[in-house]
Amino acid sequence: MDQAEVQGLVLALLREVGEDPAREGLEQTPARVAQSLRFLTSGYDEDPARLLRGALFSSDVDEMVVLKNVEFYSLCEHHLLPFYGQCHIAYIPDGQIVGLSKLGRVVDAFSRRLQVQERLTAEIAEAVREAVRPKGVGVVMEAHHLCMMMRGVEKQTSRAVTSNMLGRFRQDARTRGEFLELIRQDRA
Numbered sequence: 001m002d003q004a005e006v007q008g009l010v011l012a013l014l015r016e017v018g019e020d021p022a023r024e025g026l027e028q029t030p031a032r033v034a035q036s037l038r039f040l041t042s043g044y045d046e047d048p049a050r051l052l053r054g055a056l057f058s059s060d061v062d063e064m065v066v067l068k069n070v071e072f073y074s075l076c077e078h079h080l081l082p083f084y085g086q087c088h089i090a091y092i093p094d095g096q097i098v099g100l101s102k103l104g105r106v107v108d109a110f111s112r113r114l115q116v117q118e119r120l121t122a123e124i125a126e127a128v129r130e131a132v133r134p135k136g137v138g139v140v141m142e143a144h145h146l147c148m149m150m151r152g153v154e155k156q157t158s159r160a161v162t163s164n165m166l167g168r169f170r171q172d173a174r175t176r177g178e179f180l181e182l183i184r185q186d187r188a
Contacts, residue, residue, distance in 0.1 A: 043112030136167030
């Protein structure tokens with residue numbers, strides 16, 4: 001990302017909305033926005049498959065592994081407004097397990113891109129399936145979308161829930177039900 005180019009665009013945007021970019025509170029805004037956007041879109045520089053493949057370990061574990069309540073923050077590609085929430089990931093190992101922290105990093109790698117929640121959910125599930133080669137993968141994401149809360153329909157308590165089930169999670173209702181029940185437990 002060309003930081004100087006982004007700063008120039010933010011400067012023009014400030015003028016366009018009727019602000020004076022030279023006033024005290026806005027003098028550093030173009031630089032801050034450019035730095036912020038660099039971080040918020042840093043997922044384009046990550047290779048989620050490489051992250052996962054770098055933390056694979058042989059194992060005879062064959063029961064479901066669940067990582068719940070992984071917080072995420074993303075930008076909606078339609079309005080460039082944030083959406084945020086929790087991601088729940090499960091997989092059934094087939095000869096290898098993956099370091100749990102890498103699952104969290106994969107969530108970050110995909111969420112730090114311009115996104116829609118539906119695609120984000122599918123990308124996470126597919127990355128785990130491809131890199132770990134488990135018997136099945138399940139991903140459920142729950143998010144609040146500021147594009148619905150701050151503008152448009154202005155629904156403050158709405159929450160979008162998406163899921164993507166692969167392998168045994170798609171084929172076996174009991175496996176899918178176990179995962180869904182596990183992520184419901186201990187919810188605030």
